[in-house]
Every structure is written in structure tokens, then in C-alpha cells.
Amino acid sequence: ALACAMVWIVAARPTFAEPIDDRDIRQAIDDMVAYLYRVQDPETGAWLRSPYSAPTSAYVGGETALVALALVYAGESFQGPRLSRAIEYVWRVDPQTVYVNALRAQLWAKLPDDFHQRLRADVNWLVAAADAAGRFHYRQPMSPTVAGPYDHSNTQFGVLGLWEGAKRGGGDTGVLALNRRHCHTVQLADGGWAYSTADHNAPATATMTAAGLTCLLIAQSQLDRDRMTVAPAVAEPIDKAMAWLERNFHGAETFGRNAHTYYLMLSIERAALASGAKLLNNHDWYEAGARVILERLVRDRQSEARGSIGGDTINTAFALMFLARGRAPVWVTKVKVPGQAWNNRPNDLEMFTRYISDFSEKAQNWQMLSLNAPPEQWLGPPLAFLASDAAVELTGQQKETLKHYLDHGGMLVVSPDTGSEAFLRSVRALARELYPQWPIRELADDHPFYTTLFRISDKRRRLKGVSNGARELIVFADQDWGYELQADTPGRGETWRLMTNIWAVATNRGLLSPRMTARFASPVNEHRLKGAVAVGRVIYDGDWLVEPAVWQVLARRLYKHTGMTIEVRDYELSLLDAADDRKPQFMHMTGVDKASLSDSQLDALRAYIEAGGTVLVENVGGRGGFTESIERQVSAHLDKPVAPMPAMSQILTGEGSAPGGDVRRVVYQRYAVLHHGFTTRPRLTAIRVGGRPAVIFSREDLSEAALGVAHWGIVCYQRESAESLLLNMLHATTSRNAVATTVVEGAAD
Numbered sequence: 164a165l166a167c168a169m170v171w172i173v174a175a176r177p178t179f180a181e182p183i184d185d186r187d188i189r190q191a192i193d194d195m196v197a198y199l200y201r202v203q204d205p206e207t208g209a210w211l212r213s214p215y216s217a218p219t220s221a222y223v224g225g226e227t228a229l230v231a232l233a234l235v236y237a238g239e240s241f242q243g244p245r246l247s248r249a250i251e252y253v254w255r256v257d258p259q260t261v262y263v264n265a266l267r268a269q270l271w272a273k274l275p276d277d278f279h280q281r282l283r284a285d286v287n288w289l290v291a292a293a294d295a296a297g298r299f300h301y302r303q304p305m306s307p308t309v310a311g312p313y314d315h316s317n318t319q320f321g322v323l324g325l326w327e328g329a330k331r332g333g334g335d336t337g338v339l340a341l342n343r344r345h346c347h348t349v350q351l352a353d354g355g356w357a358y359s360t361a362d363h364n365a366p367a368t369a370t371m372t373a374a375g376l377t378c379l380l381i382a383q384s385q386l387d388r389d390r391m392t393v394a395p396a397v398a399e400p401i402d403k404a405m406a407w408l409e410r411n412f413h414g415a416e417t418f419g420r421n422a423h424t425y426y427l428m429l430s431i432e433r434a435a436l437a438s439g440a441k442l443l444n445n446h447d448w449y450e451a452g453a454r455v456i457l458e459r460l461v462r463d464r465q466s467e468a469r470g471s472i473g474g475d476t477i478n479t480a481f482a483l484m485f486l487a488r489g490r491a492p493v494w495v496t497k498v499k500v501p502g503q504a505w506n507n508r509p510n511d512l513e514m515f516t517r518y519i520s521d522f523s524e525k526a527q528n529w530q531m532l533s534l535n536a537p538p539e540q541w542l543g544p545p546l547a548f549l550a551s552d553a554a555v556e557l558t559g560q561q562k563e564t565l566k567h568y569l570d571h572g573g574m575l576v577v578s579p580d581t582g583s584e585a586f587l588r589s590v591r592a593l594a595r596e597l598y599p600q601w602p603i604r605e606l607a608d609d610h611p612f613y614t615t616l617f618r619i620s621d622k623r624r625r626l627k628g629v630s631n632g633a634r635e636l637i638v639f640a641d642q643d644w645g646y647e648l649q650a651d652t653p654g655r656g657e658t659w660r661l662m663t664n665i666w667a668v669a670t671n672r673g674l675l676s677p678r679m680t681a682r683f684a685s686p687v688n689e690h691r692l693k694g695a696v697a698v699g700r701v702i703y704d705g706d707w708l709v710e711p712a713v714w715q716v717l718a719r720r721l722y723k724h725t726g727m728t729i730e731v732r733d734y735e736l737s738l739l740d741a742a743d744d745r746k747p748q749f750m751h752m753t754g755v756d757k758a759s760l761s762d763s764q765l766d767a768l769r770a771y772i773e774a775g776g777t778v779l780v781e782n783v784g785g786r787g788g789f790t791e792s793i794e795r796q797v798s799a800h801l802d803k804p805v806a807p808m809p810a811m812s813q814i815l816t817g818e819g820s821a822p823g824g825d826v827r828r829v830v831y832q833r834y835a836v837l838h839h840g841f842t843t844r845p846r847l848t849a850i851r852v853g854g855r856p857a858v859i860f861s862r863e864d865l866s867e868a869a870l871g872v873a874h875w876g877i878v879c880y881q882r883e884s885a886e887s888l889l890l891n892m893l894h895a896t897t898s899r900n901a902v903a904t905t906v907v908e909g910a911a912d
Contacts, residue, residue, distance in 0.1 A: 182450075184680065187453075188490055189677075196470075199476065202476060208245065210226045222258065224252070224267070233483040234483075236483070236484050236487040241275075260301050272328075283333050288303075299318045312361070314358050336386060339382045354367070358371055369421065376401065384513060388514075401438075412446060413444065415452075417451075418452055426481055435449075436488065440530070453489075491528045497512050497530070505549070505550065542571055545572065549578070553583060555589050570710070571716070574635055576665060590639070610626075612626060617661075617664055633864070640661075685719065693727055694728075698750075700731060713889075714751075717889055748775065758792055778859070785877055797850060817894075829843060834875055834876060868886075870882075
């Protein structure tokens with residue numbers, strides 16, 4: 164160990180060789196939208212760059228329908244003068260092919276109810292175009308009772324069009340039933356599908372396997388909503404297809420070497436979004452596709468093709484649709500427990516996500532992720548959903564992954580399929596193992612889960628939960644929510660209202676960040692560390708460790724800017740006056756409820772700060788009386804007043820602090836503003852010793868904000884403000900006093 168002052172260095176901005184974030188995605192979307200408008204035909208409002216767009220072509224209107232659909236997904240208003248002209252052009256054409264009618268159906272489905280008559284017309288055309296086996300070729304068959312030539316590409320588009328109709332109460336699910344039987348019949352032994360069965364020796368392809376899987380998932384969504392469990396005859400083909408993609412998907416490499424790269428991307432995305440898959444063969448499919456698009460996008464501002472995929476309108480539209488659809492925020496993760504009955508209701512979250520997207524008027528996604536996945540993959544969605552009809556048994560590593568997710572701001576909703584008591588007993592035991600300090604208790608009548616958007620007055624609907632005092636960690640549903648979400652009419656019944664309230668609390672009433680938004684900085688590279696600065700956590704009688712992962716998260720941001728990490732040590736409050744050369748100069752004392760300190764503890768705190776130490780006292784969650792009670796006791800014991808933090812304090816100016824910066828103006832979460840008034844000034848107070856703020860008090864939450872928790876009801880700063888305040892406090896302390904710093908042999912400069 165070497166005593167030295169910590170050096171703060173500004174890191175370079177990441178490139179595409181490093182993790183992609185949403186700023187890159189948003190810029191690419193903006194550039195592609197601008198390109199597509201630049202090449203729009205000024206007279207007709209159409210896109211006519213493809214040879215298939217000629218007025219005499221059977222595909223007339225297809226290119227325009229595809230581009231218009233991509234623009235709508237990208238957030239462009241259908242009422243805009245240029246897009247509205249394109250939409251009217253699409254309606255005026257009279258296409259005679261499955262591709263064009265299916266694209267039009269998908270376009271109408273994204274528009275208001277005024278367009279649904281058009282949707283019904285195209286869906287009826289598609290129903291007539293299906294052959295006797297529920298398959299599709301390019302055109303309508305000569306006789307609907309005769310099985311004619313077909314292919315799985317047209318079939319996928321036809322099924323997608325029918326699905327849009329079915330989701331809105333129209334269409335013919337009989338075609339979906341026929342199509343499912345066909346997909347079962349012609350699925351290859353390895354689990355994939357070929358373009359068609361005309362060539363019996365044709366191998367499976369990634370594009371057609373994704374298409375076949377999508378068709379099966381759509382049929383399952385529409386035909387099996389009232390099933391209590393998934394029939395083996397239904398599950399087996401889906402599982403085989405997923406296994407094929409798992410074996411054959413290799414991330415960006417798979418997309419990059421395919422002759423139909425952007426069509427493949429869209430096919431993979433449809434299958435992944437329908438199944439909820441976040442990873443395929445341990446690759447993030449969205450990140451892989453985005454990387455390929457960003458690398459191939461024309462960025463030269465002098466080029467006419469700027470913002471395009473090589474100047475190709477159709478590929479650009481495919482790429483735009485991929486980025487825009489997949490970019491929607493992921494609000495929940497369905498917990499996959501390999502080898503156990505975790506997916507009896509495969510469409511529960513799919514149905515609720517469809518409903519909540521309409522309810523909030525913001526597109527949202529759900530995902531499925533195995534507990535065997537790396538813990539880092541779990542960070543992001545604020546909610547996780549675990550359901551089964553049998554006791555669950557987790558390995559030690561799976562328990563660590565789940566706890567890592569919960570400690571980093573996540574919340575688990577537990578739903579017993581068929582009301583299974585065995586399942587509930589197993590999860591209750593798991594909760595006690597993960598959080599023995601916090602009991603399972605019934606939620607109070609005024610809990611936000613009963614009041615936030617809908618008032619739940621039915622006394623029979625009582626939830627139980629595990630809380631750290633500031634937020635819920637685990638919530639136990641009172642009955643089989645999975646079946647009700649999958650089978651019931653969206654929005655009806657108390658289960659839908661309860662789940663909507665939970666969604667509202669966990670997402671700050673729908674304020675979610677897009678998929679690729681980096682919630683935390685990249686992990687610390689242990690081989691490139693320059694050293695570590697110590698932070699102490701204060702132990703006292705009570706819940707002293709409410710959020711254990713805060714300084715792990717802050718260590719990542721500190722490392723990004725300085726190459727340094729944070730070493731956390733725990734200290735008994737009554738021993739803070741003990742001689743210890745390694746004692747940190749900065750201590751963090753957290754709690755929720757009021758606490759009472761003894762004279763010996765207050766004496767030890769006095770000795771610590773008079774020796775040059777600094778203590779932050781924080782009310783985690785911003786509710787309860789913890790900070791107020793400690794502030795009163797410390798002020799009286801030291802006989803010193805508590806005063807607002809001066810605007811020119813180094814803690815607020817961030818002088819010399821690259822990771823923190825100037826936080827004299829901060830941003831609060833919306834709940835804090837609504838309930839405590841608008842201000843941009845940090846509400847920190849302090850007791851000064853020797854002219855410096857020696858004991859800092861925060862009645863507003865910093866810890867949960869730094870974890871990215873934005874639950875409705877928490878009084879806190881936004882994440883960036885909270886992180887900066889905490890790092891500024893650390894820097895102000897360590898730049899004033901020498902700190903114990905571990906030097907790593909061979910660390911990079």
C-alpha cells in the first residue's frame with residue numbers, strides 16, 4: 164500500500180469497438196430517416212428506387228409500404244406532410260402479391276382506428292390468399308382448396324399480416340391453425356426450415372428458421388391463450404427451432420456473412436421479440452445487428468448516400484425497422500430456470516406488454532433470460548417475473564445472479580401457476596436465504612401497488628413482499644397472474660390493475676430508457692487498475708446496509724475516468740475513534756427509519772471528524788426519519804449548527820473532479836418535484852468543523868438513484884446527479900487528505 168493523493172483523469176469517448184449505447188442508435192436512426200426523405204419522390208410521395216416499384220409491377224407500392232412502416236416505427240408522425248402522402252399512395256395502389264398486402268396490413272395496424280377498415284380489407288385479402296394448408300405464395304392461389312406452390316418467406320409475411328388483424332379482433336385464426344400444422348410437418352430434423360419443401364435436400368437457413376419460429380409463436384399467442392400448460396406437441400417444435408438458432412447464431416458474424424443481411428436481421432428480431440429471447444447462443448442479438456448497421460452505414464456527409472445502407476432504400480428500411488423496433492425499452496425480464504417448469508404461460512408477459520404499450524402510448528418490450536446467463540446481462544429492466552407450478556430449486560450461482568440483480572435495483576414479482584403452494588414455499592425459503600434481515604410481510608392498504616394508478620379496494624387481493632425499507636425487492640402475487648394475463652381480456656380485472664400499478668411504480672410511471680442505454684459504466688478491468696481508494700460504511704444498531712451495491716456501481720464510473728476503483732470497508736460506529744492508519748477518510752452512513760445513537764457512538768464520531776474524516780448521512784429512499792434523527796443528535800452532541808451546503812463548496816463545484824463535475828444545478832426525479840417542489844439546488848446540509856463540511860446530511864436519496872432505481876414514491880435525484888454528488892464528496896475528501904491506495908503491479912498508464 165502507498166499513501167498518495169488520487170489522480171483524476173478524463174477518459175476518451177468509446178468507439179464502436181466498445182459497447183454501443185443508445186446515443187449511437189439514435190443518431191443512426193436520425194440519419195436513416197433523413198436519407199429516406201431525401202430520396203422520396205417529390206411528385207407522388209412514394210419511394211420508387213426499386214425495379215419492383217414500376218406501375219406495371221405486381222409489387223407496386225411495396226417499397227413505399229416498407230419505408231413508410233419503418234418511418235412509423237422510427238417515431239415519424241403519420242400526419243406529417245411527406246409521410247401522409249406516402250400513406251395515401253400506398254392505399255391507392257392495387258397490389259396483387261402477399262408481400263405488399265402484408266406490409267400494408269402491418270402499416271395500417273400501426274395507425275389510429277380510422278385506418279382499421281383498410282387493415283380489415285388487406286387481412287381479408289390475405290385470408291383468401293392462404294392455401295389449403297395455411298401457406299402463402301406470391302399471389303392468391305387459383306383455388307383456395309388446392310395446395311399450390313409456396314415458400315416460407317411469403318408465408319411469414321402472410322402470417323404477420325394476419326396476426327395484426329387478429330390482435331385487433333379481425334382475421335381468420337383458422338389459417339393460423341392450418342399454418343401451425345404445416346410448420347410442424349415440414350420442420351427439418353435439426354429443428355430448422357428451408358425456403359420450401361420443393362427441394363427435399365435443401366438445408367435449413369437462419370432466415371427461414373427464424374420465419375418458421377415466428378409463425379409458431381404467433382399461432383401459440385392466438386390459439387393457446389386459455390391453456391393451463393403448454394402442450395408438448397406445441398412446445399417441442401418451438402424448442403427445437405430455438406435450439407437451432409442457439410447453435411447457429413454467432414452474433415455480428417452471422418449477420419455479416421449472410422447474403423440477405425438486413426432481411427435476416429428483421430427475421431431474427433421478429434422471432435426474438437415474439438419469444439422474448441435476449442440472448443441467442445450467448446450473443447445479444449440486438450447489439451450484434453446494431454453493430455453491423457453502424458459499421459456499414461454511410462456516414463460521409465459529402466455523400467448523397469449518407470445515412471443509408473450503401474444507397475439501397477430497401478436495406479435501409481429493413482435496418483431502420485430493426486433499430487427502431489428493438490430500441491423500445493425493456494420493462495421486464497421473464498426468469499428462465501433451465502430444467503424446470505418456468506414457462507407454463509408463454510404469452511403472459513407478451514399480452515401484458517402489448518396492453519401496457521397501448522395504455523402508456525409508448526412501445527415497450529419484454530425479454531426472457533436464463534439464470535445461467537452472466538449477472539451483467541441481467542442489469543437493465545426494473546422488473547423480473549418468476550412463475551411456476553412446482554417448487555424451484557436454484558444452484559448457488561443462480562442465487563448469486565438473482566441477488567446481484569435485486570441488489571443493483573431490480574424487483575422480482577413471483578406468481579404461482581395454478582396457485583401452487585409448493586412453488587410459493589420454495590420462493591419464500593429463497594427470499595429468507597437471500598435477505599434474512601428482512602421478513603416477508605403483507606403490504607399495507609396504502610401501499611403504492613394499491614393506489615398509484617388504480618385503487619385496489621378488494622380486500623381479498625392482498626400482496627406480500629420483502630422490502631429493504633426503501634423499496635420492494637420481492638413481491639408475491641396472490642394468485643395465478645400468468646394465466647389471467649395470458650387468457651383474460653387486457654385491462655379487465657384486478658390482476659391487470661395490480662400489475663399496471665406495479666409497472667407504474669417500478670418504471671416511474673413509464674419513464675424508461677431505450678434498450679441500449681448504459682445504466683452503469685463498463686465493469687472494472689482488474690488487470691489495468693491503477694489503484695483503489697477506500698470508502699467506509701458505518702455499522703450501527705439498525706438497518707445500516709440498505710443498498711449494498713452502491714459503491715460497486717460508483718467504482719465502475721470512477722474507473723472509467725481515472726483507472727482507479729473503490730475498496731469498501733465496514734466499520735462499527737463506536738470504533739471510529741480507534742487508531743487505524745488504513746481508516747478511510749470518507750464514511751457513508753445510511754438508513755431509512757429513525758435511529759438513536761449512544762453517547763459513546765457520538766463521541767467516536769466526534770473523534771473521527773476532528774481527526775479529518777468526513778461522514779455522509781443519507782436517508783435511503785428519501786422517506787422515513789433517519790437523516791433527520793441523526794442530524795438532530797449529532798448537532799446537539801457537537802453543539803454545532805446544521806447549515807445548507809455553500810454553493811461554492813468543492814462538493815458542489817466539482818473542482819478537479821472529472822468523474823463528478825459541477826452539480827450546483829441538479830435534476831430530481833419527477834416524484835420528488837411533484838411532492839417537494841421544484842428546485843435545481845442540491846438539498847445537502849452540513850456541520851462544519853475547521854471550516855470544512857465534516858458531517859454531510861442528505862434527506863433525499865442518493866443510493867437508489869445511483870443504482871438507477873426510479874420507483875414512483877422515492878424522493879431522489881436523477882442518477883447522473885446522484886452519482887456526481889457522491890463522487891464529488893469522495894474526491895473532496897481524498898484530494899484534501901492522503902488516502903490509502905493500492906498500487907497494482909504493471910498497471911497501464
